[in-house]
Amino acid sequence: MLPEWQILSAVLDVHSKSSASKFIDEVCWRTYWKGWLELRPSVWKDYISELAEDRERCKKDVDYTQIITARSGIAAMDAWTSELIETGYLHNHTRMWYASIWIHTLKLPWTLGADFFLRHLLDGDAASNTLSWRWVAGLHTQGKVYLAQESNICKFTAGRHALEIPLATQSAEIKTSQKNTTPRILAAYDEPIPSGRVGLLVHEDDLSAVNWLAASSELVAVAGMLPLAAYQKYGIEEKVIQFRSDCMRSLLPEKAEIFNCPKKVAEWAHLQKLDAVIMAAPPVGIWDDLILDLESSLAALGLVVIKRRHWWDAHFYPAAGAGFFKYKKLIPSALDKLVDQATNL
Ligand SMILES: Cc1cc2nc3c(=O)[nH]c(=O)nc-3n(C[C@H](O)[C@H](O)[C@H](O)COP(=O)(O)OP(=O)(O)OC[C@H]3O[C@@H](n4cnc5c(N)ncnc54)[C@H](O)[C@@H]3O)c2cc1C
Known part of the structure; x- marks a missing residue:
């Protein structure tokens, strides 16, 4: 709702670029995901049609119904499900663990998990959510999946949650028609404004x-x-x-x-x-x-x-065709412009 440039402008009012660099990178991930999906709109369309098929196939699936009603029997998952439903928020680590257990341990379709998050998250965003679920599933970067580890969950939750089942140590087999299509050329959105009202x-x-x-x-x-x-x-x-x-x-x-x-x-x-x-x-x-x-x-x-399109998005989106680390090189020039234009956001 509040875009990245507005948040970062407020941050740079009180912090230096170097002391806020980690936070700046996090915020720029959001622009990256948005740009990535903007370049490949078919990924969203494919997700929607796959979701409809998976929903039909799983409508009587007991695991699916139990997990989304916080009755999976896995205490950690049930606590996170309740937290999501009650607050509309989960910490980034929790979102990653949740998606990983959903996909790789419980072997439920990633599309249903992405849909469950999108329906409940206050910050629900088609790009960040769909692409993060795809990333955990291993569909985003060839050969890379995210597998949650019990030791990591214990460490960052101070041992609060019991995990009654062993977590997957290898990727689930993901059946999908999704492809990382070639990026399209973006519309410039620079047509003149007609005279009149x-x-x-x-x-x-x-x-x-x-x-x-x-x-x-x-x-x-x-x-x-x-x-x-x-x-x-x-x-x-x-x-x-x-x-x-x-x-x-x-x-x-x-x-x-x-x-x-x-x-x-x-x-x-x-x-x-x-x-x-x-x-x-x-x-x-x-x-x-x-x-x-x-x-x-x-x-x-x-x-x-x-x-x-705001200049911030026009600056970053074309570079979101490749990986985050190449795209990240555009951050310093965007921040310079942001500081120069702080009064006109
Ligand atoms: C499975 C999964 C689903 C997600 N769904 C969404 C979603 O629907 N909407 C959404 O905005 N983010 C999503 N994220 C990214 C991230 O988890 C949230 O942006 C972050 O948890 C929001 O909490 P915060 O504001 O306290 O973030 P902070 O950690 O304080 O970060 C500050 C801001 O940076 C941005 N940011 C940080 N990490 C990411 C990231 N990995 N991707 C994109 N932006 C990021 C957000 O705008 C965030 O508000 C998802 C991540 C995963 C793993």
């Missing part, structure tokens, strides 16, 4: 657009969109929707309305006599179909949708 539409993936897009054009109206039908389609929990709605409400101007479907946005645009709607380009994920609906609802009224 322009309205800003803010979506939940980048609430900071209310600042950086407002600074780039003369706006006559601002509104938000929370895609409720898409949330329902993906089974996103009510608590997560409420969290996103509260975040959006707190960042939009007081009088700005929040819509939940393209039709309502089109009505607003019509009422405001807009000629164009500008918005941050939504990332690959749950907005995939929605953006097409939105564009056609507005086109029916003769309005264009102008999409923009």
Whole structure:
């Protein structure tokens, strides 16, 4: 919701680049995953169709049902499941252990685990979540899987959790149609803004657009969109929707309305006599179909949708085609620009 550049700008106000370098890298992982998926949208589509098949196949699977209701009988997994459901959060280590036990020890489909996380995590993100599950499963980097170790879990949880079963020491056999496809060329999103009345539409993936897009054009109206039908389609929990709605409400101007479907946005645009709607380009994920609906609802009224990509994403995304360590070389120049432009985020 708050993008990486905004978080890092706040961090650099109080810490030096060198003292915050580990944290900066962590935050840049998020941009990396987003860029990686943006370059390969078919990976998300494949995940969605594989998920539908796995869900059908496993709907009566006892292990699956028990694990997602915190009744697996493995105390650690049950505690983490309850924590996820209650709080909408798990620490990064726990997410890795959980995914590893799910995939390699319990031999459940990774897609169902990714779906379970996406439905409950307050920070649920199509790119970071799907690609992290793929990484644990060994689908991301050839020959590399993540296998959780009991000693590591004991060390970092101070022995709090019993593991009643031995953890897998080798990868489960993963049947998948997923491939790491060749990266596509990204759209530049640099079409000129037509003259006339322009309205800003803010979506939940980048609430900071209310600042950086407002600074780039003369706006006559601002509104938000929370895609409720898409949330329902993906089974996103009510608590997560409420969290996103509260975040959006707190960042939009007081009088700005929040819509939940393209039709309502089109009505607003019509009422405001807009000629164009500008918005941050939504990332690959749950907005995939929605953006097409939105564009056609507005086109029916003769309005264009102008999409923009923040310079931070435009800087990093093309480099996310390769591994993180090559991509990481772009961090220093991005931080320099961030410090220079701190007033215009
Ligand atoms: C199986 C699995 C699923 C995950 N699902 C998500 C998800 O849906 N959404 C999500 O944002 N992250 C996801 N992550 C990455 C990471 O676990 C979370 O970003 C992190 O735990 C969030 O907690 P924090 O804010 O306390 O992070 P901190 O450790 O304080 O890190 C600060 C910030 O850096 C970013 N970050 C840190 N590590 C990563 C990482 N490995 N990948 C991407 N960003 C990172 C996040 O924006 C995070 O808020 C997942 C990781 C795994 C292993």
